[in-house]
Amino acid sequence: MSKRVLVHVGTPKTGTSHLQDVLHRNRERLATHGILYPAERFDEHFLAALDLMKLTWGGLELQAVGAWDRLAADVRAWPGTSVVSHEILATASRTQVDRALTSLGADDGAEIHLILSVRDLVRQIPAEWQENVKHRSVITYERFLEVITDPERDSRIGTWFWGVQEIPDIINRWGAAIPPDRIHLVTVPAPGAPRDELWRRFSLAFGLDGLDLDLTPERANPSLGVPETALVRRINRKIIKVVDPGDYRPLVRELLAHQTLSSRGRSSRLALPPHLHTWAQEVSQRWVDDIEKQGYDVIGDVADLIGPPPPTSYADPDHPDEGEVASAALDSIKALLVETTRLRRVEEDLHRELSDTRSQLERAYLRPTYRMREKLVRRLETGRVGRIGLGAYRRLRGRSSRSA
Numbered sequence: 001m002s003k004r005v006l007v008h009v010g011t012p013k014t015g016t017s018h019l020q021d022v023l024h025r026n027r028e029r030l031a032t033h034g035i036l037y038p039a040e041r042f043d044e045h046f047l048a049a050l051d052l053m054k055l056t057w058g059g060l061e062l063q064a065v066g067a068w069d070r071l072a073a074d075v076r077a078w079p080g081t082s083v084v085s086h087e088i089l090a091t092a093s094r095t096q097v098d099r100a101l102t103s104l105g106a107d108d109g110a111e112i113h114l115i116l117s118v119r120d121l122v123r124q125i126p127a128e129w130q131e132n133v134k135h136r137s138v139i140t141y142e143r144f145l146e147v148i149t150d151p152e153r154d155s156r157i158g159t160w161f162w163g164v165q166e167i168p169d170i171i172n173r174w175g176a177a178i179p180p181d182r183i184h185l186v187t188v189p190a191p192g193a194p195r196d197e198l199w200r201r202f203s204l205a206f207g208l209d210g211l212d213l214d215l216t217p218e219r220a221n222p223s224l225g226v227p228e229t230a231l232v233r234r235i236n237r238k239i240i241k242v243v244d245p246g247d248y249r250p251l252v253r254e255l256l257a258h259q260t261l262s263s264r265g266r267s268s269r270l271a272l273p274p275h276l277h278t279w280a281q282e283v284s285q286r287w288v289d290d291i292e293k294q295g296y297d298v299i300g301d302v303a304d305l306i307g308p309p310p311p312t313s314y315a316d317p318d319h320p321d322e323g324e325v326a327s328a329a330l331d332s333i334k335a336l337l338v339e340t341t342r343l344r345r346v347e348e349d350l351h352r353e354l355s356d357t358r359s360q361l362e363r364a365y366l367r368p369t370y371r372m373r374e375k376l377v378r379r380l381e382t383g384r385v386g387r388i389g390l391g392a393y394r395r396l397r398g399r400s401s402r403s404a
Helices: 014-024 027-032 043-052 067-077 087-091 093-101 121-134 141-149 154-167 166-176 196-208 226-239 245-263 276-295 304-307 322-366 369-378 384-397
Strands: 004-008 080-084 112-116 183-187 297-299
Touching: 004 196, 014 027, 014 196, 014 369, 043 067, 043 080, 043 087, 043 093, 067 080, 067 093, 087 154, 087 166, 093 166, 112 166, 112 196, 121 141, 121 154, 121 226, 121 245, 121 276, 141 276, 154 166, 166 276, 166 322, 166 369, 183 196, 196 297, 226 245, 226 322, 245 322, 276 304, 369 384
Parallel strands: 004 080, 004 112, 112 183, 183 297
Antiparallel strands: none
């Protein structure tokens, strides 16, 4: 069995959440086919990426300490094919890439393959703004577009966006020591393609074709419409100073955005403004030319990177239909009330359990034998010999508390 490592480094919003969910849930089945996906918890590769690049992420970086070395050790110990996958790896520096590939066994004979899933800028730009909003940002769409199209690219948002989206640059950083035939680009199908087409392309890239895997979606990163995204941005403006990141994620990002607002399918879809289409497609065409020149392995159609034409009608998320926003807000209030009701039931159950426990303790305290033991302990603690005896007794019993 040849030793191969498939390093999937993004890009974001290209079906990566579904891919990683399938790999995680099927890891035992994959292992029987000689494929390792080293992840006891679903976000293990995310934590490893944070650790590798020393990124801060709402406190999660504290959980990430040592995560990359543990993952790399598992990969080195596996004799067959290993898969490493997370989209934020796309922004790793040359130094971080060198460390990553070395730790994964590149210098010890492992056959390293780089996999990059890619989508056209026409769809990626609005998707990235929405991801910013779902991560507590209050930036307007207009301002985000100004930052993205600024040739200097020196802002925090601009640096991050192009770091995880500019395909030639990502390949230059990650693929400098990898032969072109081991660099694989999975293109996200154009709108209108069969629903399973992207997974078919992933299967070919990762060698999963023909394997009996559970593809039931459990974790995803669904998109929001225009009024829903506008609502979340307004919510952010009100709460980011009073709601901690650890509470924001389950309540706003998961409960409201992913579980509630993403299901409102009749809303206007977020899109790139028509006046930026020509610019985006020109940038994409330069990428296509470079990909074809370098001879990378493309799974799909490289023309998918050019992107769809401008929409026939454009909805500005900075000036949304207020009726649609109000409707989304009512759905959000309903979801929060249902969740609050559930949590109140949990709280009531915990109060009952606590009350029962207190009653049992009080009954135990009222027993004559307990009062006698308590009186004896207090008497012994007043003298030196008694304290020594109690200490010996507690050590024998293996107790560290003050009680006997």
